[in-house]
Amino acid sequence: MPDGTIEPKKGRKFDQVLEGARQVFLSDGFEGASVDDIAKAAGVSKATLYSYFPDKRFLFMQVAKTECARQADHAIETINMDAPVQKVLCDIAMEMVDFITSQFGKRIFRICVGESDRFPELGREFYESGPMLIRNRLVEYFQKAVAKGELNITDFELAAEQFHELCKADLFPRMVFNMTDEFTPAEKSRVINGAVEMFMARYGT
Missing domain, CATH: 1.10.10.60 (Homeodomain-like)
Structure with missing residues (x-):
């Protein structure tokens, strides 16, 4: 392989x-x-x-990596990283929630989980090209925000993972267990606002 x-x-x-x-x-x-x-x-x-x-596995991973990179690039191009920290976090959370609940995001996750026994490398490679890429971008932003006195974080990797998980609250479990496949803007906003408020309560200055 x-x-x-x-x-x-x-x-x-x-x-x-x-x-x-x-x-x-x-x-x-x-x-x-x-x-x-x-x-x-x-x-x-x-x-x-x-x-x-x-082979097909290699093709699948290139599709996943290309889409994840496209999403990350789109976020960088559209989000003003110099805006107030709460606004930046809201915009980042919106991008993350939109990807998690997108047709592509849902399908890719299910494929990686479904094929994990036969092709354990699929999950690892997807993590490296998707969630780990997001974590690294968050870490970079958090480090700059701390340097500017906007956030108070010592463990940047943990904070990035926590923010990512907060953005999946309620929506992700319902999606994974096929309770619903569609989410309203109000449902997404509820999770996004809650994620940012909780994160700022812990790490805001």
Whole structure:
């Protein structure tokens, strides 16, 4: 199996293959997705697909990593990190909640959990490209906020994990156990505001 840290070969139809794979994985899951269906959705031959990605697991991880990186980049581009800390935390929480409850976020999580016995590396690699990436970005922001006297944090990694978990309160368990698949803006705002208020009560200055 290729290692998750290996970068795939790029080429003219690389993005095309990734998008086709994204569509098929979302609709059919990891087990149900076939290379034939992915090639058809991408509009390429199987030979072209295999020239970029040697197996389905490697392709799946590249889809997950690409989407997680896109979400992180979007957050960086749209959030004003120089705004008051409470506003920044609200904006970060909104991005996190939107991703957690998105069709892609839900499906990818379920695929990683469902395939964890056969492919334990899927969960590890997804954690490194998703939750760990978010944690690292939060740590960077918290360090700057502490330097400016806006937050009082000593264990940055723990604080980042705590904020991430606060943003999953109520919504994530209901989603994981299939109690509901859709959340209203009011439901999201309730969790976001509660997460920021609790976090600031602990770490605010």
